[in-house]
Amino acid sequence: MSRIGLVGSRARVERDWALLPPEGVAESVLPEWRNTVSKVLTAPAMGAAFVQYELALAAGGGTQQTLADGVQSFLFVFEGEVRLDLNGAGHTLTSGGFAYMKPGSRFSVDAEAPAKLLWLKKRYVPYGSQKPHDLVGNENKLPGETYMGMEGVILKTLLPVDTIWDMAMNIFTFPPGGSLPVTETHVMEHGLVFLQGQGVYYLGREWMEVQKGDFIWMGPFVPQSFYAAGAVPSRYIYYKDVHRDVTL
């Protein structure tokens, strides 16, 4: 059937940042994942040093695989429930559940009913003889902390702040009218998914409207800030590379 009208989009891909509303991201078939609709949100092809996916598992969907040597990964449950076997240990992950998988992990994921996941893979940058270990939790069990004295702005760090990890996965909550206290510029990258609410995100030198479901990639040094609007608190989960010196 032909489509009548214009086909606009909020999607933007710039040299050092991107904003992707979910409906426009084409599906990929990842052969390791069965009964799963996969969307690659960012990848080295965009300029990122990591890859981030949205995975929509149908009933019976899942995977069994081994991460490549030196590659770590992180799983977060947006919706639904999955069974995770991680290096021989079994876990049930419900909404808000997450798992950090150490480099080279063998794991399986199985969904009895539809579930939606964030998945991220990054090459681990070693430091000395320290090694990261698997970690499983649920953000609903983490209280979070007030961010830089901004009342009502809460930051949850899903991974402990420790140099054994070279990455952070954090969740921010902002009350309507809340904002980041500064416009940040830093060498670290972000891969960010809006979990709830809406607002305006400063990217590069533009304010962009954002809402639940949107994905943002911020490359090194992209100026960034956020101002929450709407009637409910805004929440987003984001990746950040941390704890390592710059490679020359």
Ligand code: UGY
């Ligand atoms: O941790 C961060 O860099 C965070 N404050 N950045 C962001 O939310 N854009």
Ligand code: MN
């Ligand atoms: Mn930042």
